[in-house]
Amino acid sequence: MDLHKEGERGSAKQKKVKIVFVIGGPGSGKGTQCKRIAQQFGYTHLSVGEILRQEISSGSETGSMIQRIMKEGKLVPSDVTVRLLQQAMQGINSDKFLIDGFPRNKENVKAFEDLTKMEPEFVLYLDCPQDEMEKRLLSRNEGREDDNIETIRKRFKVFMESTLPTIEYYESKGKVRKVDAGKSIDEVFESIKVIFSQGKDNKVPPSRHKCKCLIL
Numbered sequence: 001m002d003l004h005k006e007g008e009r010g011s012a013k014q015k016k017v018k019i020v021f022v023i024g025g026p027g028s029g030k031g032t033q034c035k036r037i038a039q040q041f042g043y044t045h046l047s048v049g050e051i052l053r054q055e056i057s058s059g060s061e062t063g064s065m066i067q068r069i070m071k072e073g074k075l076v077p078s079d080v081t082v083r084l085l086q087q088a089m090q091g092i093n094s095d096k097f098l099i100d101g102f103p104r105n106k107e108n109v110k111a112f113e114d115l116t117k118m119e120p121e122f123v124l125y126l127d128c129p130q131d132e133m134e135k136r137l138l139s140r141n142e143g144r145e146d147d148n149i150e151t152i153r154k155r156f157k158v159f160m161e162s163t164l165p166t167i168e169y170y171e172s173k174g175k176v177r178k179v180d181a182g183k184s185i186d187e188v189f190e191s192i193k194v195i196f197s198q199g200k201d202n203k204v205p206p207s208r209h210k211c212k213c214l215i216l
């Protein structure tokens with residue numbers, strides 16, 4: 001995907017873009033942890049749910065369709081989701097994207113790979129017990145119309161039936177990095193920091209990069 005072309009003496013060069021998917025059940029803490037990861041490791045955080053809610057707010061026909069689907073806790077058609085995600089990515093000059101709440105089913109995976117020809121560096125999986133997720137969602141207070149017990153239960157069903165098999169697909173490719181997301185926000189982030197500090201482009205935790213010259 002031509003996210004950005006860099007003009008170098010007229011020759012267009014596609015920038016290497018690093019992508020990490022962040023998956024987990026509703027209420028597992030994806031948004032909360034993504035904000036911290038983005039801040040600490042310099043990623044651009046894109047919440048696919050937020051992108052879809054922005055489309056709803058635009059008042060478009062597509063937005064009305066998305067709203068009906070979200071109210072039911074179901075998944076939006078992948079061609080719609082991926083087109084909106086790609087548009088969002090193309091509008092941002094970044095080479096590191098944290099994609100929150102995606103993919104949620106195999107169709108999402110196929111549509112993304114077909115359209116962008118890209119694969120994730122890895123998939124961060126926030127594994128959280130359902131009763132803990134339910135408790136968190138019921139006190140989320142973001143005014144979301146899908147945070148009611150009836151829709152929450154439907155979303156859990158979608159997670160079990162569609163998203164877990166997607167995680168298994170990435171597991172088979174050795175791409176899943178799983179953390180216990182049932183702990184406190186800080187404890188979960190401690191586990192996540194270890195994972196992001198193992199990246200090949202930052203062999204030592206970023207905090208030590210700055211004083212590397214002092215280690216001579």
Ligand SMILES: Nc1ncnc2c1ncn2[C@@H]1O[C@H](COP(=O)(O)OP(=O)(O)O)[C@@H](O)[C@H]1O
Nearest residue numbers: 026027028029030031032136139140183184185
């Ligand atoms: N580890 C945690 N412990 C307790 N509450 C949490 C934790 N992580 C997130 N929360 C809270 O739970 C709710 C859902 O978190 P959020 O990040 O929106 O999850 P998701 O994006 O996976 O649905 C929010 O109100 C958030 O403040």
Ligand SMILES: Nc1ccn([C@@H]2O[C@H](COP(=O)(O)OP(=O)(O)O)[C@@H](O)[C@H]2O)c(=O)n1
Nearest residue numbers: 026027048049070073074075076101102104
């Ligand atoms: N890949 C995606 C992501 C979200 N969605 C829709 O958007 C809703 C909210 O997604 P979200 O990631 O904001 O939800 P949380 O897991 O943060 O609670 C989902 O329940 C789906 O209805 C989707 O259809 N496909």
Ligand SMILES: [Mg+2]
Nearest residue numbers: 030031049101
């Ligand atoms: Mg979220």
